[in-house]
Amino acid sequence: MRNALDQLLLPAECLLCRALLPFRDSQRVVCDVCRHRWRPVRAPWCGRCGQPEPLFGRCRLCADWPVALVLARSAVWLDAGARAAVHALKYRGLPRIAADLASAMASLDPPGLAAAWLVPVPLGAGRLRERGYNQSACLARALSRRWNRPVVELLVRTRDTATQTALTPEARLANVAGAFETRNAEAGTRNKRAGECSAFRVPRSAFQRPLVLVDDVFTTGATLAEAARALERAGARTVLAVTFGRAVVPDFT
Helix, strand or coil: CHHHHHHHHCCCECCCCCCECCHHHCCCCCCHHHHHHCCECCCCCCCCCCCCCCCCCCCCCCCCCCCCEEEEEEEEECCHHHHHHHHHHHHCCCHHHHHHHHHHHHHHCCCCHHHCEEEECCCCHHHHHHHCCCHHHHHHHHHHHHHCCCECCCEEECCCCCCCCCCCHHHHHHHHCCCEEECCHHHCCEEECCCCCCEEECCHHHHHCCEEEEEEEECCCHHHHHHHHHHHHCCCCCEEEEEEEECCCCCCC
8 A cells, every 4th residue: 555655756867866667667766777776795705794895714793693593695785876775665655666675685685595584683662653664574574575485583683772873893793692583483473474464383393494584774784683693592503694785894903
């Protein structure tokens, strides 16, 4: 309903450059030209966290990650138009732009995807009420339609956390420490299949298959690592992570 209302009220033009979209693309939000301007994150990178830096020895960014979090990848660098697209999703009330972001993420193709379930990183209750939707869940549902994998909301955020934007890496870790828990599988958690509305119960065996965390932005990986830690405590053996954008980690030293 929300997406249909957006399409009715908003003209068929690119959100980023304001160019008119052809009729066949009227349901999209970002034009082909702006999408091609998004800078893909390319190798060489750390084989685990995907940080594209020359590496000599052990990568410091993912050194303290939980064992279960074996891989993280991002689609594009978070600059210019990519940042504007994320802001539209998170702060401008445009959840349907998630389809455009997911189209860039679809090529990430994490290992084990054929058996994996997608797990969106949850919002705190206060921020969810304020925003009206979880942007990570929007991305997960859009990806599920491309990958034909179910979305399972296994995680809950136990408290609202401060925005991570201006925090140092150490402060980010402290901010999200203990912020996630898994839902009680035996209580019959209801989740959505393949991006739509049918529901099913999550068995405990869910934690024995690959789980793909979905979020909008990777900065230091603190949020993804803490979410993976909660899944690992529940018995998850393999956790992967995908995000649309990857921020350049500031030099806080």
